[in-house]
Amino acid sequence: MKKAFYLTTAIDYANGSPHLGHAYEKILADVIIRTKKLNGMPTHFVTGLDEHGQKVQQGADKEGILPKERCDRIAQEFKNLLVTLNISNDDYIRTTEPRHKNVVSSLLQDLFNRGEIYQAEYKGFYSTRAEQFLQEKDKVNGKWPEIYGDVTEITESNYFFKLSKYQDWLIKFLEESDDFIVPSFRKNQVIEFLREPLNDLCISRPKERLAWGIPLPFDKNYVTYVWFDALVNYVTAAGYGNEEFKDLWPADLHVIGKDILAPPHAVYWPIMLKASNLPLPKQILAHGWWMSSGEKMSKSTGEVVDPLSLVEQRGVDAFRYFVMREMTVGQDADFSLERFESRYKTDLGNDLGNLVSRLFHMTATYEKGVVPKVELNEEFEQKIKTNFEAAKEKALEHFNAFQFNQGLEQIFIFIRSINKYADERTPWKLAKSDLSEDRQKLKTCLGVMVESLRLAIQMIAPVMPGVHEKVNQLFGLPACENWKTALEWDFRLEGKTLGEKIILFPRD
RNA sequence: GCCAGAGUAGCUCAGCUGGUUAGAGCGCCGCACUCAUAACGCGGAGGUCGGCGGUUCAAGUCCGCCCUUUGGUACCA
DSSP: OOOOEEEEEOOEESSSOOOHHHHHHHHHHHHHHHHHHHTTOOEEEEEEEEOOSHHHHHHHHHHTSOHHHHHHHHHHHHHHHHHHTTOOOSEEEETTSHHHHHHHHHHHHHHHHTTSEEEEEEEEEEETTTTEEEOGGGOBTTBOOGGGOSEEEEEEEEEEEOOGGGHHHHHHHHHHOSSSEESTHHHHHHHHHTTSOOOOEEOEEETTTOOSSOEETTEEEEEEOTHHHHTTHHHHTTTTTSTTHHHHOSOSEEEEEGGGIIIIIIIIHHHHHHHTTOOOOSOEEEEOOEEETTEEOOGGGOOSSOTTHHHHHHOHHHHHHHHHHHOOTTSOEEOOHHHHHHIIIIIIIIIIIHHHHHHHHHHHHHHTTBOOOOOOOOHHHHHHHHHHHHHHHHHHHHHHTTOHHHHHHHHHHHHHHHHHHHHHHOHHHHTTOOOHHHHHHHHHHHHHHHHHHHHHHHHTTTTOHHHHHHHHHHHTOOOOOOHHHHSOOSOTTTTOBOOOOOOSSOOO
């Protein structure tokens, strides 16, 4: 069996409700996986939840409930979001699941047995109030701020993973790879980061300080901390230890935010895998952040409009279209309600929605809803077919390079050209004529428009799966499964009776 | 401080390895049309491509310096 294209998102941290950032990453990953499917690849798409750690425990303590109860509730919120956003994930992994704990234990034990993990003293400044070690950078004016309360220097025994011995190997690997990290400029940031000598990674916390975690298999007085828990989800979900593992691993693509590229995904993770004798993922895609007039968006800034509320107001497809159209993958973008409304009204309503509306209306009134046979192939027809071929080539190329904003632009250029074609042929005038020549032109025009719209709708499927299915239903087509066969200019709908006209993107 | 991204029409952005009068969408102003969600189509105004200097026959496009802005600098998507 052919290896599936295995794609993951970062797993969300179970400490707070989902916001635009979470939604965007899922949509981006979903659009990518849908394009892979349409290109004929078998796929496997996993997302999930990171549930251990201090913040989760503290959050639960504050509410007076068990960490697991809190995680269950938050997991449900995140899962609901996936449904709302029409995300087509095949699996949802939670780090509290037995399958995950087993894999973490087994990897840790193996590394410990082979001397990749060792015990040592960790000396640092500890804040009892914040329940954490502080760094020099936490100081303000050379002093620890009030919020940390009493800060004392303590020594604690912990376990460490030998990162530093792999530093040279990693630098060499990164320098030789050309598309391991996308966008490429981020690779330089990672290599820059690696210019400083790496410290070994502290991977444990004593149980008395943190109980909510996966115990170290070789020392039950400790739990493992953060990265050996969170990152390992990618191999857990690939079925590490089972038969299916070889069909999925290595991952083809990790979709993550730019904030967790270096060091976690570009430094810790490759080294963890290398030390475990596992192959590295093929590619890491680091996306940017949504900003609000230059400010990073988060729940703490108290937005006037919650972006996610637009999903309910304008529909999930409009929302997916907006974030894909507006964001240059890898860079930051601004989220503004005005931009959203403008995209909704003009691109979706006026260009696409209105085209659907006018075309189905005309076909119904002029041809009783039956797609007529195309009898002419004059300049206008040749031109729009050329437009389609160009849009197809460019759009698919952009999609493959994760440049969805540009791919969508190409598709909408084509959609606008369908409207233009209607203006050139003026079917509403032809319909008033009895001349056989005009009848022929009318049939041709409608047939060509139907074919053009059909093709545009197939290309838009990964971004707007809902609209795609709806319109395909009116065409009497099932959801598109493979672009190769679907994106052929062949008038396959000739003679079919179309469904009734619908308003795809209503104005209020 | 160091590293990186961004700085192109009012707004959001395209402009690959340097090469004709710098492009698109939105917004604005006109024209036209009436099948359609008062939608579509056409035309127009609007830019010394952040600044200075350099390389070149030729530079938003390469080099240097500077300015503005965002992010990273060991655990918030």
